[in-house]
Amino acid sequence: MRQRRRGLWLVFAVVLFGLASWLMLSGQGEEEAPPPKEVAFPKRLRPAERERMEKRRTYVMPVVDAGTEAEKQPVRPSDPLLAALPRGKGKTAVVIEANAIRHSPIGEMLLECLMNKEGAELERFKQETGVDPFQDLDRMVLTDDGVILSGNFGDERLKDLLSSRGSTSYDYGDGARLFEPPVPQPRPDGSTRRGGPQVGLWNNQMLVFGRSADGVKEVIDRVEGRGPDEPPVISESSTYGEMYGVLSVEQLKKLFPKEQQEMAARLAEVAENVELHVDASSDFAMTAQVKGPNADKVTDLGKSLGGALSLARLQAQAEGKKELAQLLDFAKVRPDGNEFKLELAVPLDVIKEQLAFCREQQGAQDEKPREANPTP
Numbered sequence: 001m002r003q004r005r006r007g008l009w010l011v012f013a014v015v016l017f018g019l020a021s022w023l024m025l026s027g028q029g030e031e032e033a034p035p036p037k038e039v040a041f042p043k044r045l046r047p048a049e050r051e052r053m054e055k056r057r058t059y060v061m062p063v064v065d066a067g068t069e070a071e072k073q074p075v076r077p078s079d080p081l082l083a084a085l086p087r088g089k090g091k092t093a094v095v096i097e098a099n100a101i102r103h104s105p106i107g108e109m110l111l112e113c114l115m116n117k118e119g120a121e122l123e124r125f126k127q128e129t130g131v132d133p134f135q136d137l138d139r140m141v142l143t144d145d146g147v148i149l150s151g152n153f154g155d156e157r158l159k160d161l162l163s164s165r166g167s168t169s170y171d172y173g174d175g176a177r178l179f180e181p182p183v184p185q186p187r188p189d190g191s192t193r194r195g196g197p198q199v200g201l202w203n204n205q206m207l208v209f210g211r212s213a214d215g216v217k218e219v220i221d222r223v224e225g226r227g228p229d230e231p232p233v234i235s236e237s238s239t240y241g242e243m244y245g246v247l248s249v250e251q252l253k254k255l256f257p258k259e260q261q262e263m264a265a266r267l268a269e270v271a272e273n274v275e276l277h278v279d280a281s282s283d284f285a286m287t288a289q290v291k292g293p294n295a296d297k298v299t300d301l302g303k304s305l306g307g308a309l310s311l312a313r314l315q316a317q318a319e320g321k322k323e324l325a326q327l328l329d330f331a332k333v334r335p336d337g338n339e340f341k342l343e344l345a346v347p348l349d350v351i352k353e354q355l356a357f358c359r360e361q362q363g364a365q366d367e368k369p370r371e372a373n374p375t376p
Contacts, residue, residue, distance in 0.1 A: 039330055039345040041285045042241040042277040049240050059083070059203075061225035062174070080206060081150045082239070084223045085232035086143055093233045094245035094276065096140040098133075099151075101242050105348060106280050113358040130155025144251070146197070146210035148219065154204035162199055175203040176220045180213055243278035243286075263304070270297045284346040285330075295338035302340035306333035323350070 045053065057077040085093045101107040111134065115122070126132050131153060141148040159177075163169050166182035181196040200208035200216040202223060210216040221227045233246045249268040256264035267290070275289040292298040313328040330345035 039283050039285050039347065040279065041287050041343050041345070042244075042279040043287075045237065045240045053079070053236050053239055056081070059223070079236070080202070080223050081139055081141065081148065082232050082234060082236065083225075083227075084148055084206065084208070084219050085141065085234055086145075087222070087228050087230035087232060089272065090248050090250070091233050092142070092144045092246060092248045092251045094142045094243065094247065095234065095239070096142070097242045098137045098140050101280055102134050104242065104281050106284060106351060109352065109355045109358070113355060116358055128157060129161055130157040141245075144248070145215045146208065148209075149207040150205060152205065153201060153207055159201070162201070167196075172200070172217060173220050173224050173226070175224070177201050178213065178216060238275070238277075241277040242280040243276065245276055247274045247276060249273065263308070266301055266304070270294065270301045283348045284351060286344045288342040288344075289339060290342065291339040293338065298338050298340060299335055302333050302335045305340075305342065309333065326350075 056079040059080040060075060060077050061083075081095075102111065122133070131137075131151075136152040137149060138151040139149070141150075162179040168180045168182075170178055172178045177200070179199040179201070181198070197209045198211065198213045198216045200206075200210070200220055202208065202220055206223070208216050208219045210219065218227065222232075234244065238244060249271050252271075252274055253261075253264040253268050270292045271290045272292055275291070277287050277289075279285045290298065290301070292301075309328060309331045313325055313331075316322075316325040316328060327346060327350065330343065330347075332343045334341045334343065
């Protein structure tokens with residue numbers, strides 16, 4: 001599968017993670033900014049999310065009896081995607097509710113932008129794989145070791161594509177099939193031809209992309225109950241929002257720009273991990289919960305971060321950047337013992353304004369054929 005097509009799977013993740021930063025750094029207003037509106041931040045499971053959580057308990061892992069006979073006993077159904085997540089401290093797993101975002105106001109606008117630029121490529125992807133990313137993709141998980149997708153992946157065209165170009169495929173575990181790319185071959189110029197990612201397809205409802213076959217097998221093992229006896233890094237009670245998960249401090253450090261490496265180093269020293277939740281059902285509202293074993297150090301870090309946000313707000317006001325100043329009004333740090341929460345938000349009205357260029361570009365494209373072929 002070509003790199004460009006594989007990138008389509010990650011388009012929502014890239015766009016949404018960059019959206020808040022892009023909007024905060026864009027635009028210069030000339031008029032006084034109105035008072036900030038109220039934004040609802042994600043705090044806990046809402047009724048619809050609880051219902052969604054319960055419906056996803058679809059897989060019953062067989063348990064072998066400790067006796068002499070391999071008698072299988074029923075156990076409580078589980079969500080196979082959560083079971084696939086990594087275990088232990090210092091791990092990263094961020095879940096993107098692609099289907100929920102697709103049907104949100106923000107998702108509709110992003111889809112319009114994407115279709116204007118990549119519509120033909122998306123249609124070709126659907127024809128070749130039988131997979132419609134906007135209908136068949138339910139969730140996407142980004143981890144330290146790769147990507148996990150859940151949805152409807154039973155079309156034979158997808159399996160044929162994964163098996164093509166010299167790949168080796170074989171069954172693994174109770175319900176998985178693994179697709180290993182050919183061994184990398186040297187090119188005449190001395191470079192190496194990459195074989196592509198390792199891929200696992202579980203029960204036609206989960207695709208696993210990893211750097212190694214062993215890594216993909218570990219994910220399948222966790223789903224089917226052969227993994228370590230530890231809970232996943234994301235619990236059911238934390239599956240609220242359109243994006244949620246845990247970032248290791250090592251991964252978080254990579255997100256800081258060079259001029260903020262001192263703050264990144266302090267964060268890595270103080271925090272154990274960062275739990276993220278994003279509500280994109282209307283406005284874009286994010287909470288980042290930072291925890292650490294030393295309450296005093298966590299409190300000091302929260303104060304430093306809060307001071308930096310206040311300084312940035314004052315600087316934006318002094319430089320006449322009204323839109324940026326208004327957006328920073330939604331950036332707050334809320335301390336609580338050995339943890340603090342960072343809140344960031346971008347109101348839907350601001351997003352609509354900034355994404356208006358998509359419709360303008362599409363309108364300009366629609367006008368070109370009319371100019372080329374004027375009506376007599």
